[in-house]
Amino acid sequence: MKTSIATVSISGEFPEKLAAIAKAGFTGVEIFENDFLTYDASPRQVAALVRDHGLEVTLFQPFRDFEGMPEPMRARGFERAKRKFDIMGELGTDLMLICSNVSPFALGGIDRAASDFQQLGELAAAHAVRVGFEALAWGRHVNDHRDAWEIVRRVDHVNVGLILDSFHTLARKIDPNTIRSIPGDKIFIVQLADAPLIDMDLLYWSRHFRNMPGEGDLPVVDFMRAVAATGYDGPLSLEIFNDQFRGGSPRAIAEDGHRSLIYLMDCVARLEPDLSTDVPAMPNRVRAAGVEFLEFTTDEEQKLELEALLSTLGFAKTGKHINRSVDLFTQADIRIVVNTDTKGDTFASSSYAVHGTNAYAYGMKVDDARVAGDRARSLGAATFSEPRFGGEVAVPAIQGVGNSVIYFLDDSDDLKTIWDREFVRVPVADPADDARLTRVDHIAQTTHYDEMLTWLLFYTSIFETRRAPMIDVIDPGGLVRSQAIESLTQPGFRLTMNGVDNRKTFAGKFLAEGFGTSIQHIAFATQDIFATAAALQARGFQPLPISRNYYDDLEARFGLSPEFSDRLRAHSILYDRDEAGEYFQIYSRTLGQGFFFEIVERRVGYAGYGAMNAPFRIAAQRRLSRPDGVPKVGVGKMRG
Ligand SMILES: O=C(O)c1ccc(O)c(O)c1
Numbered sequence: 001m002k003t004s005i006a007t008v009s010i011s012g013e014f015p016e017k018l019a020a021i022a023k024a025g026f027t028g029v030e031i032f033e034n035d036f037l038t039y040d041a042s043p044r045q046v047a048a049l050v051r052d053h054g055l056e057v058t059l060f061q062p063f064r065d066f067e068g069m070p071e072p073m074r075a076r077g078f079e080r081a082k083r084k085f086d087i088m089g090e091l092g093t094d095l096m097l098i099c100s101n102v103s104p105f106a107l108g109g110i111d112r113a114a115s116d117f118q119q120l121g122e123l124a125a126a127h128a129v130r131v132g133f134e135a136l137a138w139g140r141h142v143n144d145h146r147d148a149w150e151i152v153r154r155v156d157h158v159n160v161g162l163i164l165d166s167f168h169t170l171a172r173k174i175d176p177n178t179i180r181s182i183p184g185d186k187i188f189i190v191q192l193a194d195a196p197l198i199d200m201d202l203l204y205w206s207r208h209f210r211n212m213p214g215e216g217d218l219p220v221v222d223f224m225r226a227v228a229a230t231g232y233d234g235p236l237s238l239e240i241f242n243d244q245f246r247g248g249s250p251r252a253i254a255e256d257g258h259r260s261l262i263y264l265m266d267c268v269a270r271l272e273p274d275l276s277t278d279v280p281a282m283p284n285r286v287r288a289a290g291v292e293f294l295e296f297t298t299d300e301e302q303k304l305e306l307e308a309l310l311s312t313l314g315f316a317k318t319g320k321h322i323n324r325s326v327d328l329f330t331q332a333d334i335r336i337v338v339n340t341d342t343k344g345d346t347f348a349s350s351s352y353a354v355h356g357t358n359a360y361a362y363g364m365k366v367d368d369a370r371v372a373g374d375r376a377r378s379l380g381a382a383t384f385s386e387p388r389f390g391g392e393v394a395v396p397a398i399q400g401v402g403n404s405v406i407y408f409l410d411d412s413d414d415l416k417t418i419w420d421r422e423f424v425r426v427p428v429a430d431p432a433d434d435a436r437l438t439r440v441d442h443i444a445q446t447t448h449y450d451e452m453l454t455w456l457l458f459y460t461s462i463f464e465t466r467r468a469p470m471i472d473v474i475d476p477g478g479l480v481r482s483q484a485i486e487s488l489t490q491p492g493f494r495l496t497m498n499g500v501d502n503r504k505t506f507a508g509k510f511l512a513e514g515f516g517t518s519i520q521h522i523a524f525a526t527q528d529i530f531a532t533a534a535a536l537q538a539r540g541f542q543p544l545p546i547s548r549n550y551y552d553d554l555e556a557r558f559g560l561s562p563e564f565s566d567r568l569r570a571h572s573i574l575y576d577r578d579e580a581g582e583y584f585q586i587y588s589r590t591l592g593q594g595f596f597f598e599i600v601e602r603r604v605g606y607a608g609y610g611a612m613n614a615p616f617r618i619a620a621q622r623r624l625s626r627p628d629g630v631p632k633v634g635v636g637k638m639r640g
């Protein structure tokens, strides 16, 4: 599989871009003329730089406003082309992209355009280069790949071909299956980009909002299936104009891009098994059945606070690690691992050193842990492993995006028995089940807004998950964008990502003070929120207090009876409802830099996360975190 990416897609100076592109595993690069012009080196030096990185130049672009011009502009177009062809020779590429004319002087007419390309084909042949014609979605006369193809077909010159770009076709909602009748050898290169569905001017949309295949809403898989059906086997080249990417980390963007192409071709290969696609075979997307455990790293002092909170939530310490200063807290199917090994040479201790107390790792329950690791690695995820001491089980793991670890657990003999093998049972005097928490409903990660797409692609490409629509949550300090990712069947795995771009929001403060992406809250499920609330109260749990105004509004909004809303209010339970069912939420107070727990009950098939309630939760958290506010967790000390 030949993979390529345009230099415009990546931030940084030319050498930095090339290093990131090569490192991510691409074999080629499209040189966008401006990136080359603004870099102070000769074409030969640039060619050497590209070669030094083990890359090839797949395309030089764009050449604008060529076809259908009146004289003398027409003649000038050929003069310009000649000069570019010379540069291409030195750059070491034989392909130039000509995008359809947007000039108000362009005359239109398919035969006129064909005759211009006929003449250009001759010129190209004389320079031993080829030209490819791309229909820009906003081209003046040619803005549809079918018209561009008709021109190329009429030219019928070996040095003139078609260039397809998924954005231009899909943004105009042109049926990609129209590509299937084009001969693959007349397609000189295929550019790929996705984009979120936003109703706006095509040019503006294209120049600012493109993203990697799989990150947006366009049917890029259908587009690529059609391309594959033509027999095209040239480079797949990402051409992503995106303001955020342009300011992002070159390495991260390049890695996302490479992952997006592999995932795209994996989808195509599965949907078109009869076509020869040379994507490496890999296991299916991983079915994520749920969160098997969560691991905190903390120190001895903060551990006390965490333990106290866990105890009010009905967890009991049931295990002690055989080798390490690690304790296990359990309740029904939920396992919380508390790691206080802050001195050792472990990832837990380095995570603690950088971020302080945080939930840095979790274990995902899957069908086959080793296969899950294989899938993840096929998509560019890095294996995570640490030295083991005697008696410890090797658990397959990968690095999550950011500084996190995802372990894979399954029902195989060694992994299933890990809890008995690695932990000494701690006798529990009175094993209570009053709190009735059953499993992890979801984990919520706070991240920089510009890392959200990275996470989204990571999860959806490796795991059998889908994303819910993005939701805006208004925090008095700014906007928080919330995106849920869920396994296809529930109960399974659910993760919400909250993306922030400033430190004034509650989530933004957590991100800034914790120095990076991390799990900010963990939601446990109960099947009886009122029984849980009563049990927690008896245990001294202090819910996040919710304002009376909230309940007045709730009553009116959903037509709740005053008795019911009083019951909710008595336990600080938030409420929501969708077409399918009802949702109940209780929040804990915060620990450390803003971490908290949530307890939820989903009745019938409620599918969301109570986004309507988020502003009330945030307001309450802000009230409590004010310096003059009530102590944060206040376990035991202060009730009522
Ligand atoms: O936005 C543009 O002008 C532009 C230029 C070259 C391309 O290949 C393209 O898809 C868009």
Ligand SMILES: [Mg+2]
Pocket: 134, 165, 191, 239
């Ligand atoms: Mg293009």
